[in-house]
Amino acid sequence: MVTTITEGVKVSVETIYQPEYSNPANDHFMFAYRINIENMGNYAVQLMSRHWYIFDSNGAKREVEGEGVVGVQPIIEPGNSHEYVSGCNLKTDMGSMKGEYQMLRLLDNSEFDVQIPEFYLIAPYRMN
Template identity: 85%
Template sequence: MVTCITDGVKVSVETIYQPEYSNPANDHFMFAYKVTIENKGSYSVRLLSRHWHIFDSNGAKREVEGEGVVGMQPVIEPGSSHEYVSGCNLKTDMGTMKGQYRMMRLLDNTFFDVQIPEFDLIAPYRMN
């Protein structure tokens, strides 16, 4: 698990390779990732959007942007957290992801960006 804290918001990410949804013969490797977003600050925040940077080990790069996470724009109260699971497909059995969440502090409608720490997407057989 990797973790990063930005402006009182802690983001932790765990990953798992999905062999049942992968097809290595066709350069298709599927990974799931679980994100936990914890509000360690004093004010309620809303997650508005996400911006991902995705890297394959073959040098391919792509970016994904969108509103919310898995169709939601959760409000996270102080001392609370929001968890979700999503997925990413790669053309190689190794890669990385990192990014940012655009958040809004509800007290004063101030926008700020929260860093999503870089994490590895690696098929387990590559770890030997």
């Protein structure tokens, strides 16, 4: 698990290779990732949007942007967290992701970016 803290918001990521949804013979590798976003600050925040950078080990790069996460724009009160699971397919059995969330501090409607730490997507058989 990798973790980073930006302006009092802690982001932790855990990855899971999904062999049942992968097809290595056709260069299709599916990964799930679980993200926990914890508000360690003193004010409520709302996750407005996300921006991902996705890298395959063959040098391919993709960017994905959109509102919220898995269809919601959660409000996270101080001391609380929001967790979700999503997925990513790669054309190689190794790659990485990183990005940022655009957050809104509800006290004064100020916007700020929260870093999503870089994490690696690696099929377990590559670890030998």
